[in-house]
Amino acid sequence: MRAQPQSGDLHTTSEIASQPECWRRAVEVAADPATAAALPRRGERVAVVGCGTSLFMAQAYARLREDAGHGETDAFAASEMPAGRAYDRVVALTRSGTTTEVLELLDRLRADVPTTAVxxxxxxxxxxxxxxxxxLDFADERSVVQTRFATTAVALLRAHLGEDLGRVVADAELALAEPLPAGVAERRQFTFLGAGxxxxxxxxAALKMREASLSWAESYPAAEYRHGPIAITDDRSAVWVxxxxxxxxxxxxxxxxxxxxxxxRDALAELVSVHRLAVEVALGRGLRPDTPRHLTRSVILRGTG
Structure with a gap:
């Protein structure tokens, strides 16, 4: 009989737990003059691209940068960035550095616009x-499912925008130490809401639940949730803001x-709690979140340009 996976046996578990320390190191990296030279300058018009988890981190950073007054910032899936738009810099977020869509886009942009890869x-x-x-090699992962690299990239970019991440790191430590909300792991449908x-x-957050635990998980801007999606919510659901x-x-x-x-709690630290939830639900279903079905560490397409 196949043994059930245990939390302590997983790369994912140790990677989730290391996030506060990774974020501290990201703050140090952001303070390096070479990093400052590589990342967008105030006033530049910027596009940020990624795939999967990195796309969602790109969306978060794009809104943070605009709200901080650093300049117009768009976020795109690497496969969907429009041709012909004028940018001062394109930033690519890519854990593996091998994702086909990111490589093809950077190759297309060569000589047209300065590019930076994180x-x-x-x-x-x-x-x-x-x-x-x-x-950010200290935030690399052995698990297929991204946790610490993605959040560390956002921590780096927030620090570069001038944020003090002291409270953010402290909140992440609380997210690791405190119990998950009572009863949340027993729910069967998960909706995650954000704003800005x-x-x-x-x-x-919804992607992590789908990847790691094969859960029914959705996400919406919080104000949009009442415009239809609330219809699926019942006593089997959790709605996490x-x-x-x-x-x-x-x-x-x-x-x-x-x-x-x-x-x-800072939203990036709340994401750490969702990482823990994804693992707990996965283990409860006899799944191994390190290696979700149908997924690989990097999407490398054969026969493309």
Whole structure:
């Protein structure tokens, strides 16, 4: 009989637990003059691209950068960036540095616009294609499912925008130490809500639940949730807000029988709690979140240009 996986046996578990320390190191990297030279300058018009988890991190950063007054910033899936738009810099987020869509885009952009890659592995093809590279090798992962690299990239970019991440790191340590919300792991449907920059984090939270635990998980801007998606919510559901929820939404969710989760914690740290939830639900279903079905560490397409 096949032994059930245990949390302590997983790369994912140790990678999730290492996030506060990775974020501290990201702050140090952001303070390096070479990093500052590689990342977007105030006033530049910027596009940020990625695939999967990196796309959602790109969306979060794009909104953070605009809200901080650093300049117009768009986020695209690497496969969907429009041709012909004028940017001062394109930033690619890619853990592996081998994702086909990212490499093809950077190759297309060569000589047209300065490019920067934020990557975990410096010995990958993206290094030869990007004009500048920021390496977060200390946040690389053995698990297929991304956790610490993605959040560390956001921590780096937030620090580069001038944020003090002291409270963010402290909140992440609490997210690791405190119990998960009572009853949340027993729910069978999960909806994650965000607003502004946290909309990207909500999308990533839902992706983690789908990848690691094969759960029915969705995400929406919080104000949009009442425009249809609330219809699926019942006593099997959990609705988890990353950020500040709209007034009155908690009462509407509770009226459906859904479990409401909203805490006064930085949204990036709340994502750490969702990482823990994804592992717990996966293990409860006899799954191994290190290696989800149908997924690989990097999407490398054969026969492409």
């Amino acid at each position: 990557v975990a592995d410096p010995d990958t093809p993206v290094v030869a294609l990007a004009d500048a590279v920021v390496v 920059w946290t909309t990207g984090l909500a999308a990533e 990353l950020g500040t929820p709209p007034d009155g939404l908690d009462r509407q969710v509770r009226a459906t029988g859904g479990l409401w989760v909203a805490r006064d």
